Amino acid sequence: MSEPKPPTPTPGDTYKGWLFKWTNYIKGYQRRWFVLSNGLLSYYRTQAEMGHTCRGTINLATANIAVEDSCNFVISNGGAQTYHLKASSEVERQRWITALELAKAKAVHMQAESDDSGDDCPAVPPTAGQGGSCRNSEVQSTLRTLSSKVEDLTTCNDLIVKHGSALQRSLSELEGIRVGGDMGEKIRQVTERATLFRITSNAMINACRDFLSLAQNHSKRWQKALQTERDQRIRLEETLEQLAKQHNHLERAFRGATVLPPSFSNPALGNKGGVSGKGDASDEDDDNEFFDAMEDPAEFITVPADPKYHRRSGSNVSGFSSETGIDDQSVNFDELSLASNPESPQPLELEPVRQRRTRIPDKPNYYLNLWSIMKNCIGKELSKIPMPVNFNEPLSMLQRLSEDLEYYELLDKAAKCQSSLEQMCYVAAFTVSSYSTTVHRTGKPFNPLLGETFELDRLRECGYRSLCEQVSHHPPAAAHHALSEKGWSLRQEITLASKFRGKYLSIMPLGSIQCIFDKSNNHYSWKKVTTTVHNIIVGKLWIDQSGEIDVVNHRTGDRCHLKFAPYSYFSRDVPRKVTGVVTDKDGKAHYVLSGTWDEKMEFSRVMQSSKGENGTEGKQRTVYQTLKAKEIWRKNPLPEGAENMYFFSSLALTLNEAEEGVAPTDSRRRPDQRLMEDGRWDEANAEKQRLEEKQRTARREREREAVKAASSPEEADAQETGTEASEVSDESTHPDNYQALWFEKIDDPASGETLHVYKGGYWEAKDQGSWDMCPDIF
Numbered sequence: 001m002s003e004p005k006p007p008t009p010t011p012g013d014t015y016k017g018w019l020f021k022w023t024n025y026i027k028g029y030q031r032r033w034f035v036l037s038n039g040l041l042s043y044y045r046t047q048a049e050m051g052h053t054c055r056g057t058i059n060l061a062t063a064n065i066a067v068e069d070s071c072n073f074v075i076s077n078g079g080a081q082t083y084h085l086k087a088s089s090e091v092e093r094q095r096w097i098t099a100l101e102l103a104k105a106k107a108v109h110m111q112a113e114s115d116d117s118g119d120d121c122p123a124v125p126p127t128a129g130q131g132g133s134c135r136n137s138e139v140q141s142t143l144r145t146l147s148s149k150v151e152d153l154t155t156c157n158d159l160i161v162k163h164g165s166a167l168q169r170s171l172s173e174l175e176g177i178r179v180g181g182d183m184g185e186k187i188r189q190v191t192e193r194a195t196l197f198r199i200t201s202n203a204m205i206n207a208c209r210d211f212l213s214l215a216q217n218h219s220k221r222w223q224k225a226l227q228t229e230r231d232q233r234i235r236l237e238e239t240l241e242q243l244a245k246q247h248n249h250l251e252r253a254f255r256g257a258t259v260l261p262p263s264f265s266n267p268a269l270g271n272k273g274g275v276s277g278k279g280d281a282s283d284e285d286d287d288n289e290f291f292d293a294m295e296d297p298a299e300f301i302t303v304p305a306d307p308k309y310h311r312r313s314g315s316n317v318s319g320f321s322s323e324t325g326i327d328d329q330s331v332n333f334d335e336l337s338l339a340s341n342p343e344s345p346q347p348l349e350l351e352p353v354r355q356r357r358t359r360i361p362d363k364p365n366y367y368l369n370l371w372s373i374m375k376n377c378i379g380k381e382l383s384k385i386p387m388p389v390n391f392n393e394p395l396s397m398l399q400r401l402s403e404d405l406e407y408y409e410l411l412d413k414a415a416k417c418q419s420s421l422e423q424m425c426y427v428a429a430f431t432v433s434s435y436s437t438t439v440h441r442t443g444k445p446f447n448p449l450l451g452e453t454f455e456l457d458r459l460r461e462c463g464y465r466s467l468c469e470q471v472s473h474h475p476p477a478a479a480h481h482a483l484s485e486k487g488w489s490l491r492q493e494i495t496l497a498s499k500f501r502g503k504y505l506s507i508m509p510l511g512s513i514q515c516i517f518d519k520s521n522n523h524y525s526w527k528k529v530t531t532t533v534h535n536i537i538v539g540k541l542w543i544d545q546s547g548e549i550d551v552v553n554h555r556t557g558d559r560c561h562l563k564f565a566p567y568s569y570f571s572r573d574v575p576r577k578v579t580g581v582v583t584d585k586d587g588k589a590h591y592v593l594s595g596t597w598d599e600k601m602e603f604s605r606v607m608q609s610s611k612g613e614n615g616t617e618g619k620q621r622t623v624y625q626t627l628k629a630k631e632i633w634r635k636n637p638l639p640e641g642a643e644n645m646y647f648f649s650s651l652a653l654t655l656n657e658a659e660e661g662v663a664p665t666d667s668r669r670r671p672d673q674r675l676m677e678d679g680r681w682d683e684a685n686a687e688k689q690r691l692e693e694k695q696r697t698a699r700r701e702r703e704r705e706a707v708k709a710a711s712s713p714e715e716a717d718a719q720e721t722g723t724e725a726s727e728v729s730d731e732s733t734h735p736d737n738y739q740a741l742w743f744e745k746i747d748d749p750a751s752g753e754t755l756h757v758y759k760g761g762y763w764e765a766k767d768q769g770s771w772d773m774c775p776d777i778f
Helices: 047-051 090-116 131-176 183-258 267-271 281-285 333-340 370-374 397-407 409-416 420-433 650-655 671-677 681-710 713-720 762-768
Strands: 014-024 028-037 040-044 056-059 064-067 072-076 082-086 300-304 392-396 444-446 453-458 464-473 476-484 488-500 504-510 513-517 523-526 530-534 542-553 559-564 577-583 589-596 600-614 620-626 630-634 743-747 754-758
Touching (some): 064 090, 072 090, 131 183, 397 464, 397 476, 397 488, 397 650, 409 420, 420 523, 420 542, 420 577, 453 762, 464 754, 488 754
Parallel strands (some): 392 444
Antiparallel strands (some): 014 082, 064 072, 072 082, 453 464, 464 476, 476 488, 504 530, 530 542, 542 559, 559 577, 743 754
16 A cells, blocks of 8 residues: 555545445455546546546435444435445545535535526526536636637638738739730739738737737636635635534544443443544544444453543542553653753763665566476475575565664663553554564565574664574574663564465464563563465565564563454454553553554553443453553654665665674675675576575585584493483584574573573674684675
8 A cells, every 4th residue: 555645635516535435245345536526426446547437426416425433424326326435534534524415415406406497697696506507607608709709710811811812813913914004904903902901901900809808808807716716615625624623523522421421331332433543633632532443353442531530630640550550741751851851961972973875776677487486396395495586675584683673762762661561552562563664575585594693783873782693594593682772672583484375375473572671670572473475376465464462571460462453355444453452460451552563553541441242252342441542653654765675664774784894694795685685686596596505515514513423422421321312412403403603592581481592792703803703604
């Protein structure tokens, strides 16, 4: 959905814009371009179709317009035609309803006027409904007058040509005759024809003068009328906008007053008609916030809290502990206090920050012959098939793993939080933000070679640096460690498992991610959700994230349950939606999170909860009363021209930039990846096959060394004491017989998991420029 967004349509005689139209139970709602003009509502698949193909038209004069809910409405003309439509927001729906009602009223009025009266325009000043037809009659009359003047000009032009030719012939004859009796007759003819030519020319000049004067007079009138129409359109647009906001405000106030009485006797009534948190500017004046009820399988809904919770008096606030939430104005309290504190440490000197690149070479348009790949797959193991770089993007999996730190500011803010529950909100938003870079990234990253590393040193710019290493190749596993000066550290070990289902490919990351904060010693862990790549065989590739994540604070027992809703043709919900609830160790909810993994996340504080009506499959949904939602994360815009640069973000564009002093095993030094980025894909394919064969040779060598180690004197001693040979050497039991260089495997006591953690030494080796221990993998 990366196409340019069209300008917002403005109400008037013509109203245009995008709406979602229900087609059938297979395709669901489809995006269509609708045009409202002269009392007719027409739709097209795209704006380009307006010149040649109309998909359908309905006459509003005999149509019925009905509103279903906050975004949906129906237009029907008695059964022959029925359009089920959905707008992108409630404000947009109200704009369309207002424009349709105005157009319907005007169409009915014009139809009655054409039946009961003639074509004459009334002498009294036209009203708003009559002004269009009156101006139309005036324009038609003016056009008829101008057409007659043009015909006069054409007739005069023909006469001038005729008499001019005759005059020319007479002059020619006059030159050829001798001086004699015929001289007087010829001169008389010339004089007569010259007089006719002069009269005709004068008539043409007068006609041109009349035409020019008439055109100038009407031009001024038309310009004035056009300016009046523009001013009227602007006033009408402002009026409709204000009416839509007032309607939205009144509807919210009505629902808040009727759905949630002080006794809170039936909170489940808030399930229908809820207004989304993505409201217009008028929402800033509201203290309460509605959320759309979650669709199948819905677990909870949220409704606005009682206004008493918003009062600033000490008697009301004292009922809540500071550990249960934050005030509306205290989200960035720590940042403001640090900025205004004169005693806060200031840098002694400012060193110039390195300017990172903002562009890479555009992606070339290479033709890919699928048969040439498929025929090489017959009878071979999938792990041994050399896939061309045509499917890749010029980044390795280690670099994609480092992209999780693009929104590191969320962890910086989390480190400043005094409340562990508030800190959980920022950590949960950070887990969602790591998927925002995948929405358009259909290219596969390079599989790292065993022992390959990638460092991301942003200590001076952002206050953190990270290191990744490929610690296993069969199965592929990468370890990642990041450390920040702001008091947090991040570590993860990811192993990918995939399943090909014909139409789509499911990628399931295995392993956990852990985040530790130094100040509070809070230890969080979570796992990633499943990534699905659709339309593998036919169609345009698109990516979806689905599943559930439990972010757990092992020190306090707090938990955040996040749900990534899979995309569905039949769902009316927002695509790529994510919802979550933050609970303490006793299961009490304190915060509700809502948003999308490709755009933004919001969180709101829970004031009260209650069991609502039974939802799908007989499950009883929980209703949360919440304060107004606050935005906690928003995706950074893509750089200009990103569609030609693999849809890389600003951070991704810098990951493969060459740097001095990195390890010889760093992904930036990988030759096939560098050749692909430069657009030399044929050379990159050849280099990729060379590196893969070199890796296989190195693995066979390690296997031979493992066999020799198994037959060493230590094995004999072990056999005499009854010890298994597998206990003598851990390397012989490792699938790759490889020991990681910068990471070591430990059992984490907090989470109870076994994972690779950074053991140190890399940054010291970089400072010394000593890389003797690094293997030769490139």
